[in-house]
Amino acid sequence: MRFYTSGPHEGILRRIETERIAVKPLGAEIGRASAIKMMYASLNKGANALRAAAILAARQLNVSDELQEELAHSLPDVHKAMLARMPNIACDAARWTGEMREIASTYRDAGLTSGFHEGAEWIYEVLSNSPISEESRDEADAKKRSLDEVTEIYHRTLLDYLGRV
Template sequence: MDQPTVGILHPGSMGAAVAACAATNAAAVLWCEAGRSAASAKRAVQFGLTPVAALGELLDRSDIVVSLCPPAAAEDLAHDAAGHRFDGVYLEANAINPERAQRIASLLAPDATVVDGGVVGSPPVGGKTPTLYLSGPTAATERIGVLFEGTAVRTKSLGAEVGRASALKLAYASFQKTSRVLVALAVGMAREHGVDQELIEVASRRTDSYLSEPQYIAKTAARAWRWGPELEEAADTLAAAGLPPEMLRAAASTLARWHDVKDDGELTLIDALDRLAQP
């Protein structure tokens, strides 16, 4: 198969690095200069991307378009591509929800083939090797896989259903990013009372990720009747320190869905998750 021409929308820190990896197996990787910042131009030069003056030229010349931009802009970019009747493979690799990914696939059909993508990990520079999860039509996902063969971007297919890759990306991000915010709140609360170093010492004794222990969800549910009020107390403590309490109040509200399984030692993971899904 001939090497494809690839277009990147737009070369941010992740997009430019991913595009540079694609260049390994592409005839050229294009980016559109129109309306982009000096920082974008500098990144594009750094990663060896080829500039074009207008989006229409990028779309006309590209066999594969990679959309990696702030999530809010994802559908606008897809509308632009649809308006130009782009008819290649469109990799929708933004951190958007599955319904939006499916809307974009419908918007670009039947001219283009949309592959849903989700990048998990840091930009592929300095030895970092993120995984690009893919879902969508088999031939198109295989083509994306070939594009990144032998590069720092690993690919893994999740099947033919558009939205699966986006769901995995957001499920992971919801834990990973919320956890970082919770760290900030916990340390902020401890610092207000002069015990932040002691908190860090306590935490250093355990380095495992709770996300790797889903079996503990049932125990969490059984203890929700105690944990919810405890989090409300913690939220009050945050508020008294001038720190935002809303995240902990939301967690307490979530725990309230399990109040009817107080101290239920027989509860299974499936039971707990089913109850969580019921208002």
């Protein structure tokens, strides 16, 4: 695990360094460690939101099977990531809505569009209303739901959500 630090006292945290925890100082400028965290989360959790949006849109457009087949063929790593993360992504969705808001603000402050992560916030808001969101990751994983099964659950959640907004 890597633990990034920055600011005038960044060296103090070297005390927690072990074989399993690497402290990575980024200099005396305050905010650099936070910026790394925001950019990393923007890629990781943003990609998960994009995958969720794609499976929901494919379901809405009645091309779920075709999308999965194409991904398995031409983007197997993306397909594997969807198979691995979609069954439990709703378990973290509620807390990730706020994080997407923070990331959107960071992008805006950097002079870039905040729209992508505002959209990711919306996707996570929808998923946070899913019955899967009430489960822990371990509980969701133990149910061994297929991507088709979670797509249907998330699709019903989307339709309910759209009916309320």
